[in-house]
Amino acid sequence: MVGEAVERDVRGARFLFSRYQLLKVGRSLSLLVLLIVGAVVMALPFCWLLSTSLKEDSQVWLFPPEWIPNPIAWRNYIDALTIFPFHIYFKNTFTITFLSVLGILLSSSFCAYGFARLRFPGRDFIFMIVLSTMMLPPIVLLIPQFIMFKYLGWVNTFRPLIVPAYFGGGAFNIFLLRQFFRAIPGELTDAARIDGCSELGVYWKIILPLSKPALTAVVIFAFLGHWNDFLGPLIYINSPEKFTVSLGLASFMDVYTTKWNFLMAASTVTITPVLILFFSAQRYFIRGVILTGLKG
Amino acid sequence: MRLSLRHKEAVWGYFFISPVILGLIIFTLGPILGALWLSFMRWDIFTPPKLVWLGNFKDIFFEDNLFPKSLWVTTYYVLGSVPVRMVLAFLLAMLLNTGIKGMSFFRTVYYLPSIVPAVANAVLWVWIFNVEFGLANVLLSRLHIPKLLWLQSEELVIPSLIIMSAWGIGQPMVIFLAGLQNIPIQLYEAADVDGANWWSKFWHITIPMMSPIIFFNFVLNIIYTFQVFSAGYLMTDGGPNNASLFYVLYIYRHTFQWLELGYGAALAWVLFVIILVITLLIFRYLGGRVYYEEAV
Numbered sequence: 001m002v003g004e005a006v007e008r009d010v011r012g013a014r015f016l017f018s019r020y021q022l023l024k025v026g027r028s029l030s031l032l033v034l035l036i037v038g039a040v041v042m043a044l045p046f047c048w049l050l051s052t053s054l055k056e057d058s059q060v061w062l063f064p065p066e067w068i069p070n071p072i073a074w075r076n077y078i079d080a081l082t083i084f085p086f087h088i089y090f091k092n093t094f095t096i097t098f099l100s101v102l103g104i105l106l107s108s109s110f111c112a113y114g115f116a117r118l119r120f121p122g123r124d125f126i127f128m129i130v131l132s133t134m135m136l137p138p139i140v141l142l143i144p145q146f147i148m149f150k151y152l153g154w155v156n157t158f159r160p161l162i163v164p165a166y167f168g169g170g171a172f173n174i175f176l177l178r179q180f181f182r183a184i185p186g187e188l189t190d191a192a193r194i195d196g197c198s199e200l201g202v203y204w205k206i207i208l209p210l211s212k213p214a215l216t217a218v219v220i221f222a223f224l225g226h227w228n229d230f231l232g233p234l235i236y237i238n239s240p241e242k243f244t245v246s247l248g249l250a251s252f253m254d255v256y257t258t259k260w261n262f263l264m265a266a267s268t269v270t271i272t273p274v275l276i277l278f279f280s281a282q283r284y285f286i287r288g289v290i291l292t293g294l295k296g
Numbered sequence: 297m298r299l300s301l302r303h304k305e306a307v308w309g310y311f312f313i314s315p316v317i318l319g320l321i322i323f324t325l326g327p328i329l330g331a332l333w334l335s336f337m338r339w340d341i342f343t344p345p346k347l348v349w350l351g352n353f354k355d356i357f358f359e360d361n362l363f364p365k366s367l368w369v370t371t372y373y374v375l376g377s378v379p380v381r382m383v384l385a386f387l388l389a390m391l392l393n394t395g396i397k398g399m400s401f402f403r404t405v406y407y408l409p410s411i412v413p414a415v416a417n418a419v420l421w422v423w424i425f426n427v428e429f430g431l432a433n434v435l436l437s438r439l440h441i442p443k444l445l446w447l448q449s450e451e452l453v454i455p456s457l458i459i460m461s462a463w464g465i466g467q468p469m470v471i472f473l474a475g476l477q478n479i480p481i482q483l484y485e486a487a488d489v490d491g492a493n494w495w496s497k498f499w500h501i502t503i504p505m506m507s508p509i510i511f512f513n514f515v516l517n518i519i520y521t522f523q524v525f526s527a528g529y530l531m532t533d534g535g536p537n538n539a540s541l542f543y544v545l546y547i548y549r550h551t552f553q554w555l556e557l558g559y560g561a562a563l564a565w566v567l568f569v570i571i572l573v574i575t576l577l578i579f580r581y582l583g584g585r586v587y588y589e590e591a592v
Contacts, residue, residue, distance in 0.1 A: 143561045199308040203312070228413040
C-alpha cells in the first residue's frame with residue numbers, strides 16, 4: 001500500500017518535473033525565435049544596402065528584387081569613389097576628427113582633474129553650471145557662433161569644427177571623467193605630491209595612465225560625434241575640396257538621385273570606418289554607453 | 297602655512313578648469329546673450345542690423361503660418377518616435393536579459409544601426425522607402441498589400457520617419473540592459489518565495505528599480521528628438537507640402553538660406569523656451585514617481 005503510494009507520488013513528480021522542463025525549454029525556444037526575428041529585422045536594411053551596392057543598373061530596377069546580385073558588380077565601388085573625390089573627403093574628415101578628438105581628450109581630462117581632485121571656492125557651483133549646458137539645444141548657440149566665426153574669417157575653414165573642442169571638450173565628457181577620477185585612491189596622488197610632483201605631474205603621470213578605460217570611452221564617442229556630424233560641416237564648409245565625407249555623400253545624393261547602386265556603395269564606404277572602430281573596441285563601446293547612461 | 301597650501305590648491309584648481317570657463321564664456325554664455333540680442337534685430341549679415349524689438353516674435357506668433365506647422369510636425373514626430381523607441385528598447389533589453397545564450401551577439405546586431413552616420417542613414421532609408429523598387433514596398437507586396445507612398449505622402453511621411461528612428465535604438469537598449477543586470481537578484485528570489493507571478497514582479501520590482509534610468513533616458517531623448525534636422529533636410533526637404541518641416545529645419549532655412557539671422561535667432565529662442573518648459577514639466581510631474589535607492 002505504502003509502496004504503491006510512494007511510487008505514484010514519484011511518477012507524479014516525474015511527470016510534473018518533465019512538464020516543468022518542457023515549459024522551460026519551450027520558453028527559451030520562443031525567446032530565441034523572437035530574438036532571431038528581431039535580429040533579422042535589424043539586419044535587413046544592411047543586407048539591402050550591400051545587395052543594392054553590388055548590383056548593375058538594370059538589376060536595381062527589378063520588382064520583386066533579387067537579394068543576391070548576379071553578376072556581382074564590384075566595379076560600383078571603384079566608380080562611385082572616383083566620380084566623387086571621396087579620398088579627399090576622407091582626408092578632411094580624418095583631419096577634423098583627429099584634431100577635435102585630441103582636443104576633447106586633453107581638455108576634458110584637464111578640467112575633470114580640477115573638478116575631481118582639487119578643492120577651491122565655487123567648484124561645485126561652476127560644475128553645476130557646466131552640467132546644465134548639456135540641456136541647452138545647440139541650435140540656440142549656432143547662429144551667434146556662426147556670426148562670431150564669420151567675423152574671425154574662419155568660415156570655410158576647419159577651425160570652427162576643431163577649435164571649440166579645446167575649450168572644455170564638452171560637459172558630458174568632463175562629467176564622465178570626473179566620476180572616474182574621483183574613484184582613484186587619494187594615497188596614490190598624495191604619495192606623488194610628497195615625492196615633489198606638481199599638480200600637472202600628478203595629472204599627467206598618475207591620473208591619466210590609470211584612467212585608460214574612461215579615456216577610451218571618451219575617444220570613441222568623440223570620434224563618432226565628429227565623424228558622423230552633418231550640421232556643423234554643412235554650415236561652415238562651402239568649397240567642395242574641403243567637404244567632409246558626410247557633406248560629400250549628401251552632395252552625391254543631390255547629383256545622382258537615381259544611381260542607387262552608386263549611392264549604396266558610397267554609403268557602405270562611409271559606414272565602414274565606424275564599423276571597424278566598433279568591432280575593434282566593442283568592449284569599451286558598450287561599457288562607455290553604460291557609463292554615460294547609468295550615472296545620470 | 298596651512299592657509300597658503302589651501303590657497304595654492306585653489307590656484308591650481310582654477311588653472312585646471314580654466315579651459316571650460318573660457319569655453320563657457322566664449323561658446324555658450326556669449327552666444328546665448330548674442331542670440332537674445334539678435335532676436336530683437338532684423339539682420340541679413342551684409343547691411344547693418346536694424347532694431348525691431350519684439351517684431352520678430354510678433355511675426356512668429358501672429359503672422360507666420362509655418363511656425364505652428366513646423367512646431368506641430370516636430371511635436372508629432374517626438375510623440376511618436378520617443379515612446380516607440382523607449383518601449384522597443386526596453387522590450388529588447390528585457391529579452392536579452394533572460395540569460396539566453398548568444399546575448400552579446402544579439403546585443404551587437406541590435407546596436408549596430410545606431411552608429412550609422414546620419415547622411416548614410418538618410419540615403420539608405422530614402423532607397424528603402426522608394427515607392428517603385430524600395431524594400432518597404434517589396435515587403436508589403438509579399439503580404440499582398442498595395443504599395444504605399446511613404447515619404448511622398450503627407451499622412452505617411454512622419455510615421456515613415458518614426459519607423460526609421462526605431463531602427464537605431466541601440467543606445468537606450470544597451471543602457472536599459474545594463475540597468476536590468478544591476479537589479480539585485482535577491483529581490484526576485486524573495487518575490488518568488490512569496491509566490492509572485494511574472495507580471496507583478498515586472499510591475500513591482502523591475503519598473504521601480506529601473507525608473508531613474510528610464511526617466512533619465514526619456515528626458516534626454518525628448519530634448520534630443522526635438523532637434524531632429526538631418527532627416528527632414530536630406531530625405532524629404534521638409535515636404536511634401538511642409539508635412540515634414542521640422543522646427544530646426546525651419547530655423548536653418550530662415551537663418552542660412554534666407555539670411556534672416558534675427559528671425560532665426562528668435563525662432564531658436566522660442567524652441568529653447570519650449571524645451572525648457574517641457575523638461576521642467578516632466579521633472580515636476582514624473583520626477584516624483586522615480587524611485588531612488590538610498591544614497592550610499
